[in-house]
Amino acid sequence: MNTNRSTAPFRYLTNLEDSFRLIRVVAIGIMILSVAFAAGVAWWAFDAVEKSREKIYVLDGSKSLTLALAQDMNVNRQAEAKDHIRAFHRLFFNLDPDETAIDAHIREAAYYGDASVMRLYSDLREKGYFSQLIQGNVIQKVEVDSIALTGSQSPFTIRTYARQLLVRANTITTRRLVTECNLIDIDRSDNNSHGFMIERLKVLENLDLETITRD
Incomplete structure (x- = not known):
């Protein structure tokens, strides 16, 4: 114990x-x-x-928000280049028979490129192209079929294949439109959200394909 x-x-x-x-x-x-x-x-x-x-939001022309990756711009740069070209063609070639509307479209399209854009406009104006649209009450529309892009980064070489529709009171004419240009990087702005500039723009082909009678 x-x-x-x-x-x-x-x-x-x-x-x-x-x-x-x-x-x-x-x-x-x-x-x-x-x-x-x-x-x-x-x-x-x-x-x-x-x-x-890494994410920024860019307000595009349709007033919707588009998500863009800011860290590596080259990831979507080719897609942006093609969208830049489509937007330019819509501005430059979608025309109503109204001089004020035509001038507004061309002024906006001028922000997308260099002096070659205005040279093309001046050439068409001197030939009376826009006057013919207005006098004939012709509505011109463009439909981009494809965009061939050469290069993985700027500067790109671009060839655009599209169709022009010339809508008149009694007929619709379809034209084959082929354009070519170079595309270089510039700073983004409110007037140029993609940050590209079109250089050496030229029309390679613009030929009538068919004309149909409207019912």
Whole structure:
């Protein structure tokens, strides 16, 4: 009996030391897990912020928001180049028989290219092309069929294959339109959201394909 009583305090101390050791292990484990969790949250937050910085929103002509990646512009540069060309052709070749409307379209199209755009406009004007549209009450529309792009980055060489529709009161004439130009990078602006400039624009082909009578 005396022996058990003399050893009891030692057993109590041993159990107490084991308990403290267990508490320390648990506390250290909790600290490690907390640090790991905090590091994970910090990494997730940093990654989310970086991804958000890679995205910008550009307001296009149809008043819709288009998502663009800002970090690596070359990823979608070819697609932007083709869209720039389509937009230019719509502005330059979609014409109503109204001098004010024609002038407004040409002024906007001029932001898409260099002096070669205005030279083409001047040549057509001197030949009386726009006067004929107005006097004949002709509506001109363009439909881009395909765009052949050479090069993986600016400067690009572009050849555009399209159809022109000349809508008159009694007939519709379809023309084959082929244009060629170079495309170089410039700073983006409100008037040129793609950041491209058309150079050395020329019409390679503009031939009548057919004329049909309207019902």
